[in-house]
Amino acid sequence: MRYQKIVVTGGAGRLGRYVTENLHQSCDLTVLDRVPVNVPGIRSIEAEITDYEELKRSFAGQEAVVHLAAIPNPRTAPPDVTFRINVQGTWAVLQAAEDCGVKRVVVASSDATLGLHYNPPGWGPQYLPIDEDHPLRPIDFYSLSKECTESICRSYANRGKVEVIAIRPTHIVFPPEYPELEARGADVQNYHLWTYVAPEDVAEGFRCALDAADGRYGAYFITASDGLNTRPTLDLLRERNGTLQLETSAGPLELDFLIVATGFAVDWRQRPMLRHIAPHIRLWKDRYQPPLGEDDAELAESPDLGPAFEFQPRAGAHCPGLERVHCFCYPATLSLGVITGDIPAISEGAVLLAERLAGLLYGEDIEHHFARIEAFAEPEIFGDEWVAEPLPPLAP
Numbered sequence: 001m002r003y004q005k006i007v008v009t010g011g012a013g014r015l016g017r018y019v020t021e022n023l024h025q026s027c028d029l030t031v032l033d034r035v036p037v038n039v040p041g042i043r044s045i046e047a048e049i050t051d052y053e054e055l056k057r058s059f060a061g062q063e064a065v066v067h068l069a070a071i072p073n074p075r076t077a078p079p080d081v082t083f084r085i086n087v088q089g090t091w092a093v094l095q096a097a098e099d100c101g102v103k104r105v106v107v108a109s110s111d112a113t114l115g116l117h118y119n120p121p122g123w124g125p126q127y128l129p130i131d132e133d134h135p136l137r138p139i140d141f142y143s144l145s146k147e148c149t150e151s152i153c154r155s156y157a158n159r160g161k162v163e164v165i166a167i168r169p170t171h172i173v174f175p176p177e178y179p180e181l182e183a184r185g186a187d188v189q190n191y192h193l194w195t196y197v198a199p200e201d202v203a204e205g206f207r208c209a210l211d212a213a214d215g216r217y218g219a220y221f222i223t224a225s226d227g228l229n230t231r232p233t234l235d236l237l238r239e240r241n242g243t244l245q246l247e248t249s250a251g252p253l254e255l256d257f258l259i260v261a262t263g264f265a266v267d268w269r270q271r272p273m274l275r276h277i278a279p280h281i282r283l284w285k286d287r288y289q290p291p292l293g294e295d296d297a298e299l300a301e302s303p304d305l306g307p308a309f310e311f312q313p314r315a316g317a318h319c320p321g322l323e324r325v326h327c328f329c330y331p332a333t334l335s336l337g338v339i340t341g342d343i344p345a346i347s348e349g350a351v352l353l354a355e356r357l358a359g360l361l362y363g364e365d366i367e368h369h370f371a372r373i374e375a376f377a378e379p380e381i382f383g384d385e386w387v388a389e390p391l392p393p394l395a396p
Contacts, residue, residue, distance in 0.1 A: 001027045004028055006030070007058060010033055011031030032045045033046065033069065051092070055096035064106070066106050067089075067108060069093075070089065083141060086146065091152050093107075094156040105163070115137040117192060126246075136150075149166070167222055173197070174199055181196075182230070188236055188240045194236065197222055201222065213278070268327070277322060283314075284335075305327055309327050
């Protein structure tokens, strides 16, 4: 584990028990909850999640916090209680963590932030498949509390004193719910859009968020690779909403059918040979901030390469030999143009790469080459290479 001293808030809850089970063999674990936890090897603290002073005492000396304590749905508590626990509780956790020098906080948000679960009919997805870039437009109190939670997380991450990551689980299916799954999958009005995830997988997701080398803020869905739906998703959405609504730059479109061509996205940092050095590599977003509204996530995550396609270190990074790794593939496009990923131009790019690699290699041995030039004693000419010949006759 990246961190050895970890606090889990809400660790006695339904999801909390899975998270503590996942973590407690790998770290010095403390659970903070309203009820005690009687598990050997786990320290238990009884406290309210909005008790800022108690949180500061509990977080002292800790390295990381997993924040699960919250009202989990709009049916459990009235709006005022939900907002106090979810919103004020998140603020108290992050402020106490920042005050105590905690390095990273992983916060449980929800897919309800999208505003697609409890809103009136007609509030369908703006595009499919739904991803983390989908607009958030909640209007019910629970979904709004989770959007506020993420806003607080983003704010504390921007302050730069503590790393914050938000996790958005879809519908977490616990064993007592198994008999209901078939009916939920057939329900056209299923409020999680037929998504689900096992609690063991959510717990593993929190562990991965704690262990991730890159602690920059992000909100990430965790869901199963399939759905509960017993019929195709588009058929269910069409029956649910009447038509498919597609938001475009030219305005909304109502469609009977939609064929989605997703293209591809490149995440060069997932390559096994780059995974460990990726946090040290300078990206274009480290160098340039585009005007508001002109940002592009894929371009921002592209490596900022040198003239020989070499990786360059981020400010403060220490990774000896990084500049000896050259990136001759599609992510080099923003730095050096379309000469690495486009078939007609890749030959030109290969020539440029070879020339610049040769230049770097020559430059590294410049003293050796210069010494050889100075020591070179073989005459180029001796003066007897030409024999006198008479001039040709002049033309009449």
